[in-house]
Amino acid sequence: xxxxxxxxxxxxxxxxxxxxxxxxxxxxxxxxxxxxxxxxxxxxxxxxxxxxxxxxxxxxxxxxxxxxxxxxxxxxxxxxxxxxxxxxxxxxxxxxxxxxxxxxxxxxxxxxxxxxxxxxxxxxxxxxxxxxxxxxxxxxxxxxxxxxxxxxxxxxxxxxxxxxxxxxxxxxxxxxxxxxxxxxxxxxxxxxxxxxxxxxxxxxxxxxxxxxxxxxxxxxxxxxxxxxxxxxxx
Amino acid sequence: xxxxxxxxxxxxxxxxxxxxxxxxxxxxxxxxxxxxxxxxxxxxxxxxxxxxxxxxxxxxxxxxxxxxxxxxxxxxxxxxxxxxxxxxxxxxxxxxxxxxxxxxxxxxxx
Numbered sequence: 001x002x003x004x005x006x007x008x009x010x011x012x013x014x015x016x017x018x019x020x021x022x023x024x025x026x027x028x029x030x031x032x033x034x035x036x037x038x039x040x041x042x043x044x045x046x047x048x049x050x051x052x053x054x055x056x057x058x059x060x061x062x063x064x065x066x067x068x069x070x071x072x073x074x075x076x077x078x079x080x081x082x083x084x085x086x087x088x089x090x091x092x093x094x095x096x097x098x099x100x101x102x103x104x105x106x107x108x109x110x111x112x113x114x115x116x117x118x119x120x121x122x123x124x125x126x127x128x129x130x131x132x133x134x135x136x137x138x139x140x141x142x143x144x145x146x147x148x149x150x151x152x153x154x155x156x157x158x159x160x161x162x163x164x165x166x167x168x169x170x171x172x173x174x175x176x177x178x179x180x181x182x183x184x185x186x187x188x189x190x191x192x193x194x195x196x197x198x199x200x201x202x203x204x205x206x207x208x209x210x211x212x213x214x215x216x217x218x219x220x221x222x223x224x225x226x227x228x229x230x231x232x233x234x
Numbered sequence: 235x236x237x238x239x240x241x242x243x244x245x246x247x248x249x250x251x252x253x254x255x256x257x258x259x260x261x262x263x264x265x266x267x268x269x270x271x272x273x274x275x276x277x278x279x280x281x282x283x284x285x286x287x288x289x290x291x292x293x294x295x296x297x298x299x300x301x302x303x304x305x306x307x308x309x310x311x312x313x314x315x316x317x318x319x320x321x322x323x324x325x326x327x328x329x330x331x332x333x334x335x336x337x338x339x340x341x342x343x344x
Contacts, residue, residue, distance in 0.1 A: 109300055
C-alpha cells in the first residue's frame with residue numbers, strides 16, 4: 001500500500017519553479033508598465049492587455065490539458081489521468097476568471113460598457129461556466145462523477161476552439177487577433193511574449209503542485225480505507 | 235348675397251396669400267450667410283438640450299483605476315489560489331500523520 005510510505009518533501013524543482021514564476025511575473029509586470037510604450041489610441045488602459053492575453057491563452061492550454069486527462073481517463077479508467085484532468089480544470093477556471101475580470105475592465109474604457117453580448121465574450125463565458133460545471137460535477141455527482149466531468153471537459157475543449165476562432169468568423173466587437181498577425185510594436189511584442197512565458201511557467205508550477213495534491217488526496221483516501229479495514233476509528 | 239360671400243372669400247384668400255409671402259421673405263432675409271453658418275455651432279436635434287459651460291454630468295472613466303483593479307484582481311486570485319493549495323497540502327499532511335499514528339497504535343495494541 002502506498003499510504004504507509006514516509007511523507008515526501010516538496011521537490012526542489014517545484015521550489016525553483018515557484019521562484020522562477022515570481023521572478024518572471026514581477027519582470028513581466030515591470031515591462032508592461034515601464035518598458036512597453038503607452039498605446040496611442042487606447043492610452044494607459046491598454047496595459048491590461050499584457051496579462052489579459054496570456055491569461056486567455058493559458059486558459060485554452062489548461063482546457064486542452066484537461067481534455068487530454070479526461071480522454072485518458074475515459075479510455076483507461078485510471079485515476080492518474082483523472083488527477084491531471086481535475087488539476088487542469090481548476091487552473092482553467094482560475095485563468096478564465098482572470099480573463100473575465102480583466103476583459104470587462106478594459107471594455108469599460110474602450111467600449112463604454114463592461115459587457116457586450118459579443119460572440120467572443122459570450123462563448124468565453126460559456127466556456128468558463130462549462131469548466132465550473134465540470135469541477136462541480138466532479139465533486140458532487142456521485143459514483144459516475146469522473147465520467148460525467150470528463151465528458152464535459154471534452155465539450156469544453158471543443159468550445160475553446162470555437163472561442164478562439166470566433167473573432168475571425170463573426171468579426172464582432174472584440175478586437176481581432178493582432179498578435180498572430182504581428183501588428184504589435186516591437187517593445188509591446190517583447191513584453192507580451194515575456195508575459196506569455198511567465199504565465200506558462202506559472203501554469204507548470206501550479207499544475208505540478210495541484211497534481212501532487214491530487215495524488216496525496218488519493219493516498220489519504222487509501223489510508224482511510226486501510227484504517228477502516230483495521231477497524232481504526234478516525 | 236352669394237356673390238357677396240364669394241367676394242369676401244376671395245378677398246380673404248388674397249390676404250392670406252399676401253401674408254404668407256411676406257413671412258417667407260422675412261425668414262429668408264434672416265437666414266445666415268455661408269460664412270455665418272460655417273462658424274456657428276450646429277443646432278441640437280429636437281429633444282436634446284444644449285448645456286452652457288462644462289458638462290459636470292459627463293462620464294469620466296479613470297484608466298488608472300481600471301488597470302489597478304485589473305492587476306489587483308489577477309494577483310489576488312493567484313495569491314488566493316496559492317493559499318488554498320498550501321492549506322490543502324498542510325491539511326492532508328496533518329490527516330495523514332494522524333491516521334498513520336492511529337494505525338500504528340492499533341497494530342501495536344493488537
